[in-house]
Amino acid sequence: MTLLTLLILVGLAVAAVRAHDLLAATAILGAYSLMMALLWCQMNALDVAFTEAAVGAGISTVLLLAALTRVGTQESLKYGHRLLRHPLRTMRSLVTELHEGDGRRSAIGAVLVCALVGAAMLYGTRDMPRVGDAGSPANTHPAVAEHYLNRSADEVGPANVVTSVLGDYRGYDTMGETVVIFTAALCVLLLLRHMGGRTRDE
Amino acid sequence: MSDVLRHLGTHYHYVIYIALMLIGLFAVLAKGNLIKKVIGLNVLQTAVFLFYISIGRKADGTAPVLWDQKPETIPYENPVPHVLMLTAIVVGVSITAVALALIIRIKRAYGTMEESEILVLDESDQQGSA
Numbered sequence: 001m002t003l004l005t006l007l008i009l010v011g012l013a014v015a016a017v018r019a020h021d022l023l024a025a026t027a028i029l030g031a032y033s034l035m036m037a038l039l040w041c042q043m044n045a046l047d048v049a050f051t052e053a054a055v056g057a058g059i060s061t062v063l064l065l066a067a068l069t070r071v072g073t074q075e076s077l078k079y080g081h082r083l084l085r086h087p088l089r090t091m092r093s094l095v096t097e098l099h100e101g102d103g104r105r106s107a108i109g110a111v112l113v114c115a116l117v118g119a120a121m122l123y124g125t126r127d128m129p130r131v132g133d134a135g136s137p138a139n140t141h142p143a144v145a146e147h148y149l150n151r152s153a154d155e156v157g158p159a160n161v162v163t164s165v166l167g168d169y170r171g172y173d174t175m176g177e178t179v180v181i182f183t184a185a186l187c188v189l190l191l192l193r194h195m196g197g198r199t200r201d202e
Numbered sequence: 203m204s205d206v207l208r209h210l211g212t213h214y215h216y217v218i219y220i221a222l223m224l225i226g227l228f229a230v231l232a233k234g235n236l237i238k239k240v241i242g243l244n245v246l247q248t249a250v251f252l253f254y255i256s257i258g259r260k261a262d263g264t265a266p267v268l269w270d271q272k273p274e275t276i277p278y279e280n281p282v283p284h285v286l287m288l289t290a291i292v293v294g295v296s297i298t299a300v301a302l303a304l305i306i307r308i309k310r311a312y313g314t315m316e317e318s319e320i321l322v323l324d325e326s327d328q329q330g331s332a
Contacts, residue, residue, distance in 0.1 A: 040255070118221075184296030
């Protein structure tokens, strides 16, 4: 089940990145977030599922839509990278295209970086425990996860351990998070303060 | 070779997370449209969330809500990654909001949100002032 959801997610991610209509891309990203919330449920991360559905699928989509009403919904095809649309032609003319300077972008640099990063991360998985390994270091550390699970009912109270950790054991993290939200809200306000009227150029 | 295949078979979750992350990274690097970059950033960060949550998974585990007073007997999932990712999701939305506000300003100032056109406009500005 988890695997099926993961594959759907990959498909949705590709579709969101490839769609030329930004409105469609936003809608697909919303579906992606909702599917992600479903996956969190399957992975027993219920609180993360709530947050993803409300914040990821909800607020993010609304923010993107609000931005699109101001900047338009069409991605310029002229400046899109060519690799996905014309794989063969791009492969053949990689070198010449890089030096053409006609404003078109070649995706070869991005592909190289992605391949390098992907190879490094694949190599890194060699040292990772299997998913679902209850004996992995992260799950058995006596002062963190085990302590929270065994003691939070006595030390904090709520039945939901995530609530205890969020509000008590790691309360300072949560405070830092609210500071981030406040700062972001301040940034958005300052950036868009005078957007009602005309710009100076007009 | 068979070792590599066996490793990929047992760790296929990570392979899919890496694929998702690379899709996002590719969009951030290769797409010229700034909104597309933000969408890529969102995909990239969810891949990181997946990675973290799966570190805390236990086979046959259950949600970390104590419905019995004997946690030792029930394989509750590790709650710590859940908390960290809750925070990260909210921070991610803050990043999206600021990025979109910047894009709106850029669109207003340059009349475009395509990276290449912005660079061309910047260059012609510099030539004009020199």
